[in-house]
Amino acid sequence: MLGFVYILETSNGRYYIGSTNDVSRRLKQHQDGKSLATRNVRPVRLLYSKEYQTLKEARQVEHRIKQWKDKSMIQKFMETLD
Numbered sequence: 044m045l046g047f048v049y050i051l052e053t054s055n056g057r058y059y060i061g062s063t064n065d066v067s068r069r070l071k072q073h074q075d076g077k078s079l080a081t082r083n084v085r086p087v088r089l090l091y092s093k094e095y096q097t098l099k100e101a102r103q104v105e106h107r108i109k110q111w112k113d114k115s116m117i118q119k120f121m122e123t124l125d
Contacts, residue, residue: 044064044097044098045064045094045095045096045097045098046062046063046064046094046095046096046097046098046099046100046101046102047062047063047064047065047066047092047093047094047095047101048060048061048062048091048092048093048095048101048104048105048108049061049062049063049066049069049070049089049091049092049093050089050090050091050092050108050117050121051070051073051081051087051088051089051090052087052088052090053081053084053085053087054084054085054086054087055084057084058090058114058117059073059080059081059087060105060108060109060117061105062098062101062102062104062105063098063101064098066089066092070087070089073085073087074086074087090121091121108120
């Protein structure tokens with residue numbers, strides 16, 4: 044099953060990093076307030092998504108990105124992979 048890593052920007056300017064097998068469905072959940080993590084920081088905007096061969100691989104990349112606490116590292120990641 045394919046997997047995706049996605050990065051959202053929240054209304055307070057912070058990034059939310061996630062993984063899913065359906066980016067459109069997951070983005071709608073975030074926008075509809077059905078995600079506890081982003082419910083209070085809507086609207087959210089999709090900045091980036093990348094497809095991986097498996098959901099497991101996408102989750103591993105998500106975990107690596109979440110280790111980076113510096114927003115500039117995440118921005119550089121998005122720029123270099125586009």
